[in-house]
Amino acid sequence: MAIVAVLWQFVYTPNSGLLNGFLDRIGLSTLERSWLAEPRFALWCVMAAMIWSAVGFYVVLFAAAIESIPADITEAALIDGAGPFTLFRRITLPLVWDSVQVAFVYLGIIALDGFALVQIMTVGPGGPDNSTEVMGLSLYRNAFTYAKYGYASAMGVALFFLTLTLTALMLRATRRERVELA
Amino acid sequence: MVAAGHPRFDNWARAWAEASIGRYLFNTVLVVGGALLLTMLFGALVAYCLARYPFPGNRIVYYTLVAGMLFPVFLALVPLFFVVDQLGMLGTYHGLILVYTAYALPFTVFFLHAFFRTLPTAVAEAAFLDGCSHAAVFFRIMLPMARPGLVSVGIFNFLGLWNQYLLPLVLNPDPDRYVLAQGLAFLAVSQGYRSDWSGLFAGLVIAILPVLVAYILFQRQIRDGLTAGAVK
Numbered sequence: 001m002a003i004v005a006v007l008w009q010f011v012y013t014p015n016s017g018l019l020n021g022f023l024d025r026i027g028l029s030t031l032e033r034s035w036l037a038e039p040r041f042a043l044w045c046v047m048a049a050m051i052w053s054a055v056g057f058y059v060v061l062f063a064a065a066i067e068s069i070p071a072d073i074t075e076a077a078l079i080d081g082a083g084p085f086t087l088f089r090r091i092t093l094p095l096v097w098d099s100v101q102v103a104f105v106y107l108g109i110i111a112l113d114g115f116a117l118v119q120i121m122t123v124g125p126g127g128p129d130n131s132t133e134v135m136g137l138s139l140y141r142n143a144f145t146y147a148k149y150g151y152a153s154a155m156g157v158a159l160f161f162l163t164l165t166l167t168a169l170m171l172r173a174t175r176r177e178r179v180e181l182a
Numbered sequence: 183m184v185a186a187g188h189p190r191f192d193n194w195a196r197a198w199a200e201a202s203i204g205r206y207l208f209n210t211v212l213v214v215g216g217a218l219l220l221t222m223l224f225g226a227l228v229a230y231c232l233a234r235y236p237f238p239g240n241r242i243v244y245y246t247l248v249a250g251m252l253f254p255v256f257l258a259l260v261p262l263f264f265v266v267d268q269l270g271m272l273g274t275y276h277g278l279i280l281v282y283t284a285y286a287l288p289f290t291v292f293f294l295h296a297f298f299r300t301l302p303t304a305v306a307e308a309a310f311l312d313g314c315s316h317a318a319v320f321f322r323i324m325l326p327m328a329r330p331g332l333v334s335v336g337i338f339n340f341l342g343l344w345n346q347y348l349l350p351l352v353l354n355p356d357p358d359r360y361v362l363a364q365g366l367a368f369l370a371v372s373q374g375y376r377s378d379w380s381g382l383f384a385g386l387v388i389a390i391l392p393v394l395v396a397y398i399l400f401q402r403q404i405r406d407g408l409t410a411g412a413v414k
Contacts (some may be wrong), residue, residue: 001344001347001362001363002345002364002366002367002368003345003363003386003390005367006255006367006370006382007386009370010379024231034319039399049308052288060405064405101207109254115256115348119351119367120367120370120371135256136256136348138350139256139259139260140259140351143259143260143263144263144352149260149264152259152260153260153261154254156256156257156258156259156260157257158252159255159256159257160254160256160257163254164252182225
């Protein structure tokens with residue numbers, strides 16, 4: 001995560017960064033900006049890096065899940081005249097729904113802990129203008145910069161219950177009827 | 183933008199020596215290696231006992247351990263800092279190794295517990311009949327049989343611990359003992375204006391290489407580790 005953060009910091013560098021260089025090359029230099037220095041964009045930039053670094057894991061996870069679907073089920077659906085889109089929506093997705101649920105939970109936990117990215121990438125860190133302040137960063141700063149240990153511990157407990165609530169809610173909201181492979 | 187010139191390896195040398203990437207790498211290998219060794223030893227022992235020997239309180243121990251996966255590091259961050267501090271282990275190798283081990287154990291036990299359950303009981307029984315002690319059955323029969331599982335979870339732990347950033351940031355304030363992730367972040371931040379970027383990037387490559395090699399060599403096992411418990 002730390003390496004990802006350092007690399008993406010260089011993608012967003014104003015003068016020689018990859019993103020601005022690319023925009024320059026394709027003639028969109030009007031879109032160039034100091035990505036991490038503008039409150040309106042900084043958080044989105046961090047999110048882009050976070051999404052990029054998480055996608056690979058879920059590709060592997062879902063690929064493994066999809067692979068474990070018996071071939072005869074997909075075949076039967078194809079013979080019954082299902083197009084690729086219907087096949088995905090009606091067969092593949094319901095059968096891998098368990099994995100999707102797990103992914104939601106994992107992602108929720110990761111999202112609550114954007115600490116490494118924000119701490120390394122953003123100015124301040126947490127800036128500009130507090131636009132990228134995340135809970136983990138607040139906690140860390142209160143504990144180890146301001147030495148408000150009790151306050152930071154309380155934040156940790158609150159964060160834990162928030163995670164727990166969110167997890168329960170997500171499991172609840174994404175609950176479907178269980179599909180059994182016949 | 184300037185097109186790339188010919189490759190220059192002096193960047194690597196500079197990263198290694200001047201930017202102390204070599205030192206960070208040594209620290210990381212030492213800490214992650216030690217933690218991995220302890221995790222696998224304790225994890226395998228605990229998982230084996232829990233999976234194979236029914237005793238009162240078995241389930242309680244198991245769920246207590248597995249519950250560790252549920253807690254985010256942030257919950258215990260501040261208390262953890264004080265525990266390590268009062269034990270006098272702040273910024274030491276063994277302190278970090280112990281914390282890493284504790285951090286990696288729940289998943290290891292969870293994974294290996296499931297794995298030991300799938301192994302046939304007949305082989306162990308045959309060994310017992312032949313007069314093997316409990317310890318010998320574990321080390322000479324069960325552990326070799328569990329090797330695929332051990333490799334999977336070992337690799338998975340290696341990747342997780344190698345990339346650990348928050349724990350060393352809090353528990354390892356001594357710049358001489360920085361691990362790679364910490365050191366690179368420190369370099370990236372502190373170099374802002376001095377801009378020895380080629381050196382920094384050489385350092386990044388050095389940090390990524392072991393992980394990349396592990397991924398390429400152990401793709402299958404990593405996938406098994408990633409999807410354990412998530413995919414039926």
